[in-house]
Amino acid sequence: MSATHTRPDAGHVVVVGGGIAGLAAAHRLLDRGMRVTVLEAADRVGGKLLPGEIAGVRVDLGAESMLARRPEAVSLAREAGLAERLQAPATSTASIWTRGALRPMPKGHVMGVPGAASALSGLLSDEGLRRIEQDAELPRTEVGDDVAVGEYVAARLGREVVDRLVEPLLGGVYAGDAYRISMRSAVPQLFHAARDHASLTEAVRDIQAKGAAAARTGPVFMGIEGGVGRLPLAVAESVRARGGEIRLGTGADGLNRTPAGWEVLVDGRTVEADAVVVAAPARQAARLLRGVSGGAAAELDAVEYASMALVTLAYRRVDIALPEGSGFLVPPVDGRTIKASTFASRKWGWIGDEDPDVVVLRTSVGRYAETEILQREDADLVALSRHDLREATGVAAAPLQTRVTRWTDGLPQYPVGHHARVARIREHVARLPGLAVCGAAYDGVGIPACIASAYAAVDQLGGDLRGVEELTANPVQSLHGGAGE
Secondary structure, three states: OOOOOOOOOOOEEEEEOOOHHHHHHHHHHHHOOOEEEEEEOOOOOOOOOOEEEEOOEEEEOOOOOEEOOOOHHHHHHHHOOOHHHEEOOOOOOOEEEEOOEEEEOOOOEEOOEEOOHHHHEOOEOHHHHHHHHHHHHOOOOOOOOOOEHHHHHHHHHOHHHHHHHHHHHHHHHHOOOOOOEEHHHHOHHHHHHHHHOOOHHHHHHHHHHHHHHHHOOOOOEEEEOOOOOHHHHHHHHHHHHOOOEEEEOOOOOEEEEEOOEEEEEEOOEEEEEOEEEEOOOHHHHHHHHOOOOHHHHHHHHOOOEEEEEEEEEEEEHHHOOOOOOOEEEOOHHHOOOEEEEEOHHHHOHHHHHHOOOEEEEEEEEOOOOOOOHHHOOHHHHHHHHHHHHHHHHOOOOOOOEEEEEEEEEEEEOOEOOHHHHHHHHHHHHHOOOOEEEOOOOOOOOOHHHHHHHHHHHHHHHHHHHHHHHHHHHOHHHHOOOOOOO
16 A cells, blocks of 8 residues: 655645545545545445445445456555455356246356357257357348347347346346347447457357456456455545545535636535546536536436345354355346345355354345335345245245345446447536546446546546646746646
């Protein structure tokens, strides 16, 4: 963990939002020698990364893992002092609960799209497998500027592969509808490969061939001992240790452009800044930007969100016997309440190490436009989860303790055309020197993608801040000119 501190006369950047994107932006700004203030309306940092406890065992009550094939999250964890606590999943095998049985998660696919029909043998019907084989004989299907994942895959391989595999896999990431989700934004490698190949299965095989080397370099996902929720806490500690300020329970009420930079309205007062990074969810960002960029605000207002709930259950180990693997996904077409379950104690070795007599499971409930189920009481969500767990796994014992964590408007949706909306937002924002946006609403909802968007925002500010750095480094020059000229 770096012990460097900012100069007292360094340029000042206000970061609005203390989720992982905002904290990553603050961390990178401190690397660039800036003075940083983070404003977070909640009473804690971390956003959707939330550490918690159940039955005396530490758990994640939000996101529980991060993609390790992208470097941003793992690198930031190491920079924040968590290198020794990084931990790969103890098992990577999982299942699909469909047509009344837990069926092994197939291999040889890209977000559920197979490179050959044989990859989905045992999951799809014989008719569904034969439909996949027709892909090689079909004329080319153009993807155009963008297309819905489900629509394109169904046209090439049939609806069954979408409904039984693509939908639950995408739903686990976006809580969305595969027939609405943008292939260009949600599965970009598949989108670009599909443009280069007449056959979709051939495109998948090309992706797999190119990714074969990466597959030998380490695990796909990574966790952190004690929970991924420790990551924002460690980054926040590093930010503070290097002179950054984090104000909790302090939201930004508006922005004003000034001749010298920016004013951030906070509780009836103004905080002056040379630059501002807005790392808030789309609706909050729209509210902040409305007075300075009506165009960006209108686009941000149009970003839709899905809500969901996580049900965490702790059992006595002697009371339950789980199937193999780290858990299972549930296709919506099967009509179940839960959309997934994670056998957390089996997936993360550190949970079992904390108390070998306790087993922790998680279920998730809620998809895009599913509002009725999330209006139920916590006790109802627990009962519905227990019912589905019993049907899928045979676990009938009463849990020691349960916790329900609701993520209202927790996941931004990426419908067809999302990339174009993001481009328009950034075009509007780019017209305002010293302003940048980042977070899950733009280029990906995963932890590495959020961190990457934060770094891109800081890079965007680079040119605007360079003049500030030069002026603060040369006080004599600052008497003869400033940012307002």
